[in-house]
Amino acid sequence: MKVLVTGAAGFIGFYTSKVLLSKGHQVVGLDNINDYYDVNLKYSRLKELGISKTEAAEYNTLCQSHSEDFTFVRINLEDREELPKLFKNEKFDIVCNLAAQAGVRYSIENPETYVDSNLVGFLNILECCRNNAIKHFVYASSSSVYGMNKKIPFSTDDNVDYPISLYAATKKSNELMAHTYSHLFKIPTTGLRFFTVYGPWGRPDMAMFLFTDAIVKDKPIKVFNHGKMERDFTYIDDIVEGVVRIIEKSPSNRIESQEYYKLYNIGNNNSVKLLDFIKEIEINLGKVATKDMMEMQPGDVVRTWADVDELIKDYDYSPNTSIKDGVKSFIDWFKDYYN
C-alpha cells in the first residue's frame, strides 16, 4: 500500500514509517520540521530513514531514500496550495495523520500554533482525503481529551466534553471533524487516543527525556503535584504495532456495516506512579535524582489509564513492554545518542 505518514520527522511518525517500510509498504513522509524542540533530533530520525539533512530542509521538494520506498517532503499542513497537489500526484491509499502541535503546557502560552496545525492543518488533510478517495484515514488523538475524568480506566464511552487545555480541545475537535467527514463523505476514519508514549528517539519535552537529561547533568528534576501523579506509560513499539495493524487491516467490513467512524484508546492498560517511573530511571542511570517538589501545573491531569478492550477485540492488540524494559531501552539509546 502507499501510505502518507504526516509528522514523519516526529517521534511516533518516524517509528510508524520505519515499521511500514519494513513490512514492504511504500511510505511518503511529510513534516514541516518546526523548532518546537531540537530540530537536529528530527533530522537524525529522517537520516535513519535514508534522507539527509540538506535534502530534507528544502521546502516542498520530494526526496527519495536509497531504498526508494521512502519519500520525504517538507510541507506545512496549513499549506492549501501544495498539500492538494501532493495528494493528486502521489495517489495515496491510506493517510496516517500524526503531525500536530503536541504538548499540554506549551498550549497555554502558544494557543495560535495549535489552531494552525491541529485545526486548520487537520481540516486541510480531511479535505484532501475527501477529494482523493482515500481508503482509510487514521489520525492521532490524545488521552488528554479525558480531562479530569475520575472513572478509571478511561473508556471511549466516557464523556469528554470538558477538556482542560487547548491542546486537548484541538484533539477533541479532530474527533468531531473526523466524525463529520465520515458521516458526510463516507470516509472510513479511525482516531487513536495515545497514552503517554515513551522510548528511544522520544520527545525532549516529555518527562522521560527531561528527567534523564537533568539527572545526567546533576540538575534537579521538577516533580509536579508533589509526585502524586500516575500515567499509563506506553512503549513506542507497542503503540506502533497497534497503529500499523490498523493501517494494514482493510476497513471493508466497516464499510459494509456503515461504521465509517471509529475511535480507540491505545495505551498500556496500566497506570504507573510517577515516583516509580523516576525510580526506574534512577536505577538505570545509577544516580539518585534531586527532586524539586512542585504544585500541579495548569492543564495537567492527575491520572491516566487506558481501557484498550476494544482494540484487543478488533485488532488483537497486545502491549507487552514492561516499564522496566522500556525505560532501559530509552536510557541505552540516550547514552548512545548523546555520547
Ligand SMILES: NC(=O)c1ccc[n+]([C@@H]2O[C@H](COP(=O)([O-])OP(=O)(O)OC[C@H]3O[C@@H](n4cnc5c(N)ncnc54)[C@H](O)[C@@H]3O)[C@@H](O)[C@H]2O)c1
Ligand atoms: N507522544 C505522546 O505521548 C502522545 C500522546 C498523545 C497524543 N500524541 C499525538 O501523537 C502525534 C505524534 O506525536 P509525537 O509524540 O510523535 O510528536 P512530535 O512532535 O515528535 O511529532 C509531530 C511532528 O509533526 C510535525 N508538525 C507539527 N505541526 C505541523 C504542521 N503544521 N505541518 C507539518 N508538520 C507538522 C512536527 O515537526 C513534528 O515532527 C501528535 O498528533 C500528538 O499530538 C502523542
